[in-house]
Amino acid sequence: MELFQLSRANDVQDAIKAGAASHTAQQGADVRFLAGGTTLLDLMKLNVERPGRVVDISRLPLNGVDALPDGGVKIGATARNADLAHHALIRDAYPVLSQALLAGASAQLRNMATTGGNLLQRTRCVYFRDNAMACNKREPGSGCAAISGFNRTQAILGVSDACIASNPSDMNVALTALEAVVHIQGTRGARSVAIDDFFLLPGTTPERETVLEPGDLITHVTLPPPAEGSRSLYSKLRDRASYEFALASAAVVVTVTGGRVSHARIALGGVGTKPWRSREAEAALVGAPPDTASFRRAAVDALAGARPQSGNGFKVELAQRCLVHALTLATSAA
Structure with missing residues (x-):
C-alpha cells in the first residue's frame, strides 16, 4: 500500500469538491471515496488502487431506506448490505434483492459493505489483482492475460478483445432486474441514470467501468413500485x-x-x-x-x-x- 491522505467529508458538496480536486490522465481520479472499504482497502493493499487521497463519506446522512409516494423505495448510498437485506420494505416487496444480498460475501462483510460501494465493486479477475500480469483494465494497453490464461470464472457476455473480466456483484444483478435508477451528484449538478446504462461494456476502454466522472458521488438508488402480482x-x-x-x-x-x-x-x-x-x-x-x-x-x-x-x-x-x-x-x- 502506498502513502495517501485521509480526510472526512462534512457534507455531500464537500465530498464532491474533494473528489474532483485531483485528476491525472494515467490513473483517472486520484481521489477515492471510502464508506465500508470492503473492496477499496483490499485493492489498495495490492497496489491495484493507488489513490493519493481517500475521502471518508461513511458519516454522511446517506444510509436511509425509505418508502416513496409512488410505492417505490429510496436506498441511500451508504446503507449497509445487511441492513438492506433484512429491511421490511425490501424483504417484502423486493425479495429478489434481499436474496441476492444474502447470497453475497459473508455476514461480517455484509455488515460493512454499502450500496454505493457494491455498485462500484471491481472484478475478481486474478490478473486484474496481480500487478505482475497484463491487464487492460488496470493498465490500459498492456493486454489481457486472461484471454490466453486461466479464464474459468470470466465473462462470456459483453466481452471484447481487450477484456473478459466478469462483474462480481450479486446485488447489482437484482437491481438490474428491478430496473433501479442510480442517483448521482457531481460538479455539474445532480443526474439520474438507469442501472443498465450506469455500467459500461469494456470495448476498447475496459478501465472505464461506469459513467461516473471525477467528483461524482452516488447519493442513492431508487426502485420503481413492484409490478402488480409479480x-x-x-x-x-x-x-x-x-x-x-x-x-x-x-x-x-x-x-x-x-x-x-x-x-x-x-x-x-x-x-x-x-x-x-x-x-x-x-x-x-x-x-x-x-x-x-x-x-x-x-x-x-x-x-x-x-x-x-x-x-x-x-x-x-x-x-x-x-x-x-x-x-x-x-x-x-x-
Whole structure:
C-alpha cells in the first residue's frame, strides 16, 4: 500500500469538491471515496488502487431506506448490505434483492459493505489483482492475460478483445432486474441514470467501468413500485455454498396472468462483463405459458450472444439451467 491522505467529508458538496480536486490522465481520479472499504482497502493493499487521497463519506446522512409516494423505495448510498437485506420494505416487496444480498460475501462483510460501494465493486479477475500480469483494465494497453490464461470464472457476455473480466456483484444483478435508477451528484449538478446504462461494456476502454466522472458521488438508488402480482427470485450457482462468487446467477421478476407470462424482467450474473439484462429472454417469455419449454427457449435466447473462452464454455449451459431453475421456482410460488 502506498502513502495517501485521509480526510472526512462534512457534507455531500464537500465530498464532491474533494473528489474532483485531483485528476491525472494515467490513473483517472486520484481521489477515492471510502464508506465500508470492503473492496477499496483490499485493492489498495495490492497496489491495484493507488489513490493519493481517500475521502471518508461513511458519516454522511446517506444510509436511509425509505418508502416513496409512488410505492417505490429510496436506498441511500451508504446503507449497509445487511441492513438492506433484512429491511421490511425490501424483504417484502423486493425479495429478489434481499436474496441476492444474502447470497453475497459473508455476514461480517455484509455488515460493512454499502450500496454505493457494491455498485462500484471491481472484478475478481486474478490478473486484474496481480500487478505482475497484463491487464487492460488496470493498465490500459498492456493486454489481457486472461484471454490466453486461466479464464474459468470470466465473462462470456459483453466481452471484447481487450477484456473478459466478469462483474462480481450479486446485488447489482437484482437491481438490474428491478430496473433501479442510480442517483448521482457531481460538479455539474445532480443526474439520474438507469442501472443498465450506469455500467459500461469494456470495448476498447475496459478501465472505464461506469459513467461516473471525477467528483461524482452516488447519493442513492431508487426502485420503481413492484409490478402488480409479480414474483421475484434470485438463484446463484457457485463452487461452494457460501462466501463465493457466482459462476452463474439469475434474478427474475415475473407476473403470470391468465396462464401466461404477462411481465418479465431477467438479469444474469457471473457471466457478463456487467450485470446482464436479457431483453431477449424477456421477449421470449411474455405471452408464453409458464412451463419448462418456454423457460428453456428464453434461456437459449439469453445466452445466444455468448462468447466463451477456452476454460469457461460450460457457463453457457450452466447459466441456461440457472435461469430455468429461477423461473420455475418463481412461477411455482405464484
